[in-house]
Amino acid sequence: MTTHATPLAEAAPKEPAPVEKPGRDRYFDLLRALALFRVVLYHLTGWAWLPLVFPSMGVMFALAGNLMARSLKRPAGQVIRGRMRRLLPPLWLLGVVGVTGMVFQGWGPDADGHPGWWLLHLTFWIVPLSDPPYAEGLPGVHGFIGENWAADLAGPLWYIRAYLWYVLLSPVLLKALRALPVVTILAPIALAVAFEQSWLTLPGERIPSALTDFSTFGACWILGMAHQEGILRRLPRYVVPSVAPVIALAGLWYALHHDFGTGNDLDSMPLAQALWSFGTVFLLLHLSPSWKEWPRRLRPLAGTITLLNSRAVTIYLWHNTCILIAATLWDQLWGFPLLEQNAPGLLESVWPVLALVWVLIGCCVLAFGWAEDLAAKQKPRLWPTGEPRLRTRGSRRRAAPGG
Numbered sequence: 001m002t003t004h005a006t007p008l009a010e011a012a013p014k015e016p017a018p019v020e021k022p023g024r025d026r027y028f029d030l031l032r033a034l035a036l037f038r039v040v041l042y043h044l045t046g047w048a049w050l051p052l053v054f055p056s057m058g059v060m061f062a063l064a065g066n067l068m069a070r071s072l073k074r075p076a077g078q079v080i081r082g083r084m085r086r087l088l089p090p091l092w093l094l095g096v097v098g099v100t101g102m103v104f105q106g107w108g109p110d111a112d113g114h115p116g117w118w119l120l121h122l123t124f125w126i127v128p129l130s131d132p133p134y135a136e137g138l139p140g141v142h143g144f145i146g147e148n149w150a151a152d153l154a155g156p157l158w159y160i161r162a163y164l165w166y167v168l169l170s171p172v173l174l175k176a177l178r179a180l181p182v183v184t185i186l187a188p189i190a191l192a193v194a195f196e197q198s199w200l201t202l203p204g205e206r207i208p209s210a211l212t213d214f215s216t217f218g219a220c221w222i223l224g225m226a227h228q229e230g231i232l233r234r235l236p237r238y239v240v241p242s243v244a245p246v247i248a249l250a251g252l253w254y255a256l257h258h259d260f261g262t263g264n265d266l267d268s269m270p271l272a273q274a275l276w277s278f279g280t281v282f283l284l285l286h287l288s289p290s291w292k293e294w295p296r297r298l299r300p301l302a303g304t305i306t307l308l309n310s311r312a313v314t315i316y317l318w319h320n321t322c323i324l325i326a327a328t329l330w331d332q333l334w335g336f337p338l339l340e341q342n343a344p345g346l347l348e349s350v351w352p353v354l355a356l357v358w359v360l361i362g363c364c365v366l367a368f369g370w371a372e373d374l375a376a377k378q379k380p381r382l383w384p385t386g387e388p389r390l391r392t393r394g395s396r397r398r399a400a401p402g403g
Helices: 007-011 026-045 056-071 076-104 115-125 149-154 157-179 181-196 206-229 239-256 270-286 296-310 312-335 337-342 344-348 351-368 370-375
Strands: none
Touching: 026 056, 026 296, 026 312, 026 351, 056 076, 056 157, 056 206, 056 270, 076 115, 076 149, 076 157, 076 312, 076 351, 076 370, 149 312, 157 181, 157 206, 157 312, 181 206, 181 270, 206 270, 239 270, 296 312, 312 337, 312 344, 312 351, 312 370, 337 344
16 A cells, blocks of 8 residues: 655655764874974984974964864954963963073073063063063083073973964954955965065064064965865865975975075075975865874874874973983983993984983873863863863763864
């Protein structure tokens, strides 16, 4: 017997399909983990070719720009406050330890002869709109940490300052990107050219330093935003593979013609860094497979990659200090004649020191990483290899990644 649908059944509205919330992009998580590892290796070894193999800072800024554009679907003020809340507590912990140590070793208002300016500049350890100050030439602790340790501790802070300014400028950059995408993406590189050719010069150090960082990595941040906005996907498929290598090779050509090598690599060549990072990031975003789940081959590394992403700020802030401590401790082995005579190659090798560096970084994650959870309104965890959970009143729910 044939049945027919009733008119009521025909008129019944279909249930709306559930809206899938955006999840973590595991490809981006992998890039961020690789970037962190490369940063640590480079700062330990100083190998000039490492930034060419993988331009970590450009990648990290691009990924941050991507997340910022996604977050800006909410009110801009709310997003900026959230980003600052996530960024600043780990910096404050570094400042509590570092500035206290500097003061104990004699650093103070009279160190530079300008007590008022010293106190004013200390506020940059609270909100790093400019580079926080630090003591220079401090003695080390024999057998534990080398001299001038404050300079190593403060070394990564330029990234925090640059990141904060990108966050503050992102609402304006996003509007400009939507209105004039090509002009907005290329504007930082044009600024880098202007600085390099001395067409634009500014007095002082703080403002030129901030603008130089913007000109060097601003295009990468905006590329990340463009990827999130779908602007890159609207390009014909042949454009990026055709254009990106040319831009990257232009940066390499410039570096090779300006005495590229150890002690004079991309980090000391803002224009070359800008071009190489832009071209490489452009390709990486173009190839983006958008993994919602880990590919089978990467699943054994999923916990480690998640840990690196969950503690990215802590690792970046403390890795220079860990390198200095590891190198100082390893140098003590030269005092054992048996090792000096029979295993000089081991004592000179970088790989045992690298392993010790990561052990110390792990200790910093345990000691200070919880600040990232509190800043993100998550339950503090010592060793976060799984997905976080938000701290809520009366119930717990999974954290929305990238919020």
